[in-house]
Amino acid sequence: MTTLVIAEHSNTELKPATLHAVTAAQQIGSEVHVLVAGAGCAEAAAAASRIAGVSKVLVADNAAYATQLAENMSALIAEVATAYDAVLAAATAGAKNVMPRVAALLDVAQISEITAVISADTFERPIYAGNVIATVQSTDARKVITVRATGFDAASAEGGSATIEALSSAHDAGLSRFIEERVAKSDRPELTAARVVVSGGRGMQNGDNFKLLEAVADKLNAAVGASRAAVDAGFVPNDYQVGQTGKIVAPDLYIAVGISGAIQHLAGMKDSKVIVAINKDPDAPIFQVADYGLVADLFQAVPELSSSL
Amino acid sequence: MKVLVAVKRVVDYNVKVRPKSDGSGVDLNNVKMSVNPFCEIAVEEAVRLREKGVATEVIAVSLGDKSCQEQIRTALALGADRGILVETDAELQPLAVAKLLKAVIEREGVQLAILGKQSIDGDNNQTGQMLSALAGMSQGTFASKLDIADGKATVTREVDGGLQTLELSLPAVITSDLRLNEPRYASLPNIMKAKKKPLDTLTPAELGVDVTPRVKTLKVSPPPERKAGIKVGSVEELVDKLRNEAKVI
Ligand SMILES: Cc1cc2nc3c(=O)[nH]c(=O)nc-3n(C[C@H](O)[C@H](O)[C@H](O)COP(=O)(O)OP(=O)(O)OC[C@H]3O[C@@H](n4cnc5c(N)ncnc54)[C@H](O)[C@@H]3O)c2cc1C
Numbered sequence: 001m002t003t004l005v006i007a008e009h010s011n012t013e014l015k016p017a018t019l020h021a022v023t024a025a026q027q028i029g030s031e032v033h034v035l036v037a038g039a040g041c042a043e044a045a046a047a048a049s050r051i052a053g054v055s056k057v058l059v060a061d062n063a064a065y066a067t068q069l070a071e072n073m074s075a076l077i078a079e080v081a082t083a084y085d086a087v088l089a090a091a092t093a094g095a096k097n098v099m100p101r102v103a104a105l106l107d108v109a110q111i112s113e114i115t116a117v118i119s120a121d122t123f124e125r126p127i128y129a130g131n132v133i134a135t136v137q138s139t140d141a142r143k144v145i146t147v148r149a150t151g152f153d154a155a156s157a158e159g160g161s162a163t164i165e166a167l168s169s170a171h172d173a174g175l176s177r178f179i180e181e182r183v184a185k186s187d188r189p190e191l192t193a194a195r196v197v198v199s200g201g202r203g204m205q206n207g208d209n210f211k212l213l214e215a216v217a218d219k220l221n222a223a224v225g226a227s228r229a230a231v232d233a234g235f236v237p238n239d240y241q242v243g244q245t246g247k248i249v250a251p252d253l254y255i256a257v258g259i260s261g262a263i264q265h266l267a268g269m270k271d272s273k274v275i276v277a278i279n280k281d282p283d284a285p286i287f288q289v290a291d292y293g294l295v296a297d298l299f300q301a302v303p304e305l306s307s308s309l
Numbered sequence: 310m311k312v313l314v315a316v317k318r319v320v321d322y323n324v325k326v327r328p329k330s331d332g333s334g335v336d337l338n339n340v341k342m343s344v345n346p347f348c349e350i351a352v353e354e355a356v357r358l359r360e361k362g363v364a365t366e367v368i369a370v371s372l373g374d375k376s377c378q379e380q381i382r383t384a385l386a387l388g389a390d391r392g393i394l395v396e397t398d399a400e401l402q403p404l405a406v407a408k409l410l411k412a413v414i415e416r417e418g419v420q421l422a423i424l425g426k427q428s429i430d431g432d433n434n435q436t437g438q439m440l441s442a443l444a445g446m447s448q449g450t451f452a453s454k455l456d457i458a459d460g461k462a463t464v465t466r467e468v469d470g471g472l473q474t475l476e477l478s479l480p481a482v483i484t485s486d487l488r489l490n491e492p493r494y495a496s497l498p499n500i501m502k503a504k505k506k507p508l509d510t511l512t513p514a515e516l517g518v519d520v521t522p523r524v525k526t527l528k529v530s531p532p533p534e535r536k537a538g539i540k541v542g543s544v545e546e547l548v549d550k551l552r553n554e555a556k557v558i
């Protein structure tokens with residue numbers, strides 16, 4: 001069985017999420033290939049060829065894939081996929097946009113956000129905001145799968161020496177056009193890859209107060225996250241949202257500040273190794289999942305925390 | 310321009326569902342059912358397009374058993390003009406839903422389809438993308454802003470690093486993210502009016518779609534429980550525990 005992993009990358013860099021998808025792919029089939037589609041993506045392809053356990057890297061380097069437009073990417077992947085038994089990608093916003101199209105073009109189901117591989121056709125995936133784990137079996141000959149990165153360890157980024165093969169096909173559907181991307185630059189680690197995450201909720205009261213959390217994050221080399229309520233209120237940008245419908249994180253340490261602990265928020269962080277909650281309401285549901293709970297006013301506790309680290 | 314919105318009947322987001330003790334499925338006895346929140350946002354967006362004169366008609370479509378009529382009526386009360394129920398007792402998976410919606414779109418000559426980005430039960434996040442691929446329509450998923458002018462749709466999308474803007478040719482499929490709009494509440498007069506709006510029923514057979522599931526659910530189980538934690542009395546104690554007990558800082 002040969003599996004194909006679709007790389008998540010920025011043309012110059014391979015995103016760590018890819019390494020988790022490679023691990024899932026190795027559990028499904030013995031041989032793993034990686035597809036890097038982009039424009040000017042030789043560096044990302046070279047990085048992919050160094051992943052331990054990858055034997056071949058396919059590179060589609062073409063302007064049509066520069067901004068990962070779903071219509072173009074899915075046509076390419078569906079074409080390449082016919083040579084494979086399973087196609088996987090980490091469940092990033094990019095892959096969620098593209099992979100269901102690949103499945104539809106191949107006339108197969110997509111298995112979304114698997115957290116465990118039971119066998120080559122059977123997987124575990126959370127449903128209902130993680131309140132239920134379903135064991136599902138695909139009856140399709142070819143599998144299209146997205147992988148929840150928190151369910152699988154990262155494959156080693158070094159140690160492999162895969163061959164690199166260029167693909168010439170260019171698919172430009174001409175249906176959509178990239179206009180712009182507004183991406184906040186930050187020196188902090190990415191939310192989904194950080195070892196420590198400090199998140200704030202409605203209790204933060206405004207965006208300015210997130211500086212309190214940033215002070216803690218600076219000390220711990222942490223990413224900063226938020227609840228939906230904090231994002232909706234405009235305290236922080238949308239890509240901070242942790243939860244069922246935001247990002248799924250499982251850091252070594254998750255510190256929830258002024259967050260009540262709605263099931264939709266818990267769905268995004270309850271697999272963290274250690275959870276800390278700081279909340280002034282002793283009955284807040286977040287305390288039910290917290291390893292260490294501190295009932296306190298965050299405006300006192302958080303500055304105290306950053307100065308004692 | 311005709312706009313189709315898909316409205317899915319799901320367990321209300323306030324309900325904490327549990328697997329049945331024999332693992333055969335999820336216990337849905339007597340739980341409150343609602344319109345999937347993302348679909349409510351989709352309906353709101355479509356109705357606003359009609360109010361702005363961009364859309365001529367908003368058709369709310371749900372797929373499932375008879376009880377989905379309730380969710381169609383909710384959409385009609387929020388301002389959709391008419392409803393279509395694709396009625397079946399079969400378990401519908403995203404690929405089948407996408408094929409059925411494509412057939413409805415072709416029948417009705419729809420130019421714009423708005424779906425939720427994800428349903429809060431299956432959490433699949435697939436149907437809109439599949440529909441777009443099958444129908445050869447352009448795609449704008451996870452939308453937080455939508456403008457339609459001069460035969461094009463400009464859509465701002467929530468992506469991992471921030472926001473992305475695309476220009477799409479029509480016909481297009483849009484899936485709604487949380488911040489696309491804030492849905493209105495249905496007023497009592499509108500709920501009454503909705504009862505008189507047309508609601509047609511079709512079947513998968515009439516639409517020529519095979520809905521056989523491709524994925525079998527072998528069992529469902531509860532997630533691993535976290536063991537109960539402790540309350541600490543001070544920041545000092547917290548830092549001590551994190552350093553010396555949990556060893557995470
Ligand atoms: C379809 C759908 C999808 C959703 N997806 C998500 C998602 O992905 N992620 C997500 O987070 N939510 C999501 N939600 C929203 C979720 O249901 C909750 O509304 C949200 O998580 C609440 O955010 P919060 O905890 O910040 O706010 P609240 O529930 O208002 O909690 C604020 C907390 O702050 C505490 N507090 C206030 N002041 C202080 C202080 N001075 N010191 C200490 N503590 C203080 C309060 O005691 C309270 O517990 C979704 C909802 C729906 C319907």
Ligand SMILES: Cc1cc2nc3c(=O)[nH]c(=O)nc-3n(C[C@H](O)[C@H](O)[C@H](O)COP(=O)(O)OP(=O)(O)OC[C@H]3O[C@@H](n4cnc5c(N)ncnc54)[C@H](O)[C@@H]3O)c2cc1C
Binds near residue numbers: 437
């Ligand atoms: C007890 C139970 C167990 C289940 N187990 C599984 C399982 O293990 N695997 C599995 O794949 N499915 C399972 N299903 C079905 C699953 O819950 C979904 O209904 C189905 O897979 C559709 O996926 P989704 O709604 O999550 O799609 P998404 O792609 O998340 O839906 C996105 C959007 O598509 C539209 N849409 C989707 N379905 C409909 C519809 N019927 N009517 C109108 N609009 C719609 C809505 O606009 C929705 O917001 C189960 C259902 C039940 C009741």
